Amino acid sequence: MKFQAFRVFKQDNGSVERKIVTMNTSELSEGEVLVKVVFSGLNYKDALCAKGHPGVAGKFPLTPGIDAAGEVVQSTNQQFKEGDKVLLTGYRLGMAMDGGFGEYIRVPAAWIVPLPKELSLRESMVYGTAGFTAALSVYRLTKAGQTPEMGPVLVTGAAGGVGSFAVLLLKKLGFEVIAGTSRLDDAHDTVVQLNADKHVDKNEIDDTSGRPLLKARWAGAVDVVGGNVLATALKACKPWGNVTACGNIASHELHTTVYPFILNGVSLLGIDSQNCPMPIRLELWQHLAEAWKVQTPGLVKEIPLEGLEEAIQRFLSKKNRGQVLLKHA
Structure with a gap:
């Protein structure tokens, strides 16, 4: 053919x-x-x-x-x-x-x-790898013990595919969400549509002070960006929070210290959606079809x-x- x-x-x-x-x-x-x-x-x-x-x-x-x-x-x-x-x-x-x-x-x-019978072909691809990666990030956060009661969760790259789905899924599950983007004005309309609780830009999510730890500003994070933004997410995370790493659009390198881990008990969780085991894959697609189903108007x-x-x-x-x-x- x-x-x-x-x-x-x-x-x-x-x-x-x-x-x-x-x-x-x-x-x-x-x-x-x-x-x-x-x-x-x-x-x-x-x-x-x-x-x-x-x-x-x-x-x-x-x-x-x-x-x-x-x-x-x-x-x-x-x-x-x-x-x-x-x-x-x-x-x-x-x-x-x-x-x-x-x-x-x-x-x-x-x-x-x-x-899944609850999804159309179009809906499944509206999710696609971006939605699945976001779902896997949220899945790993919750499995690690992250709860809405711990405080807000930062999502970097929130105006992109993975980031926007992460915001929507976290909101669906009752989390307060801080949407991080490179600029406020450029992504403002997108963040408003996502219904994030707060919008911050590069000044707050890309720390260049060199300090090994920062004042805690979020209880966990979904990082799509990598590089220094991921390092900042770790340094400004509350004790016993969890940070997922699922992208490297800024950089594949990570320069940080052990202090977020040994002084604040922060966990860094890697997200590999490409080779996710099939049992977890099937479970997450059923979540996306039912309890975690979200809409992305516009x-x-x-x-x-x-x-x-x-x-x-x-x-x-x-x-x-x-x-x-x-x-x-």
Whole structure:
């Protein structure tokens, strides 16, 4: 079967070319299940793949798209049959195997999540990796003992995909939320829509004083940014609070001291949504379909395949706000 895909090519001189091409399903990666993709979400990792980032893109040519939701077309695995609605996030989809920016994908059955009956295909991709990563962050916070009674939780990068979902989920569970963004004026409207309790900018979440500890300003944090912002989240966290690390849009490096950990008992929790074990993955998707279900009015932009290039440029320039959803024709 022939189909359209947004494809990334790397030339011998290292330059990268991106274009929409016609492919055949016989060209797809190996796997037991062929899925016709209806929706896919655009993530920062997809933008890095589209840029040809060697630490993210595992092969060329490559169809990015680490998220996909659609219907099974063919399956050699008894767990799935033609017509089943399914979703996929993470693993090596869109990185080492062709992903959701093509109208078809072929994947291992072990990567597939049956679509919860309470979710539509579109809703699952409105969440996508961003919503799932936020849910995993909230899950780990609560499993570590974080409660609303402990005080407010800081969410950095709150105007982006993961951050906005983290704010919504924490509010859903009764937490007071401090939304942190790089600038107040640029993200004000987004933060208002998220209903965060307080909005702070770089001056409060990116400390450059050099002090090993700061006056406690939040009881926990979900950090999407990394680098010095993560270090600040740790230094200004109340004793026995928890901080999750799920992104590195500012930096992959972390320079701090042991004092937040040995003097304040703060816990740093790593979030790996790409390789999350399937039992937890299934549990979280059911949470998102039922008790944790949130709405994102005005924060989702739906685009066709032809709109990907412009959207990718916004991600690479760090100007994206909210969630971008690719809908295949």
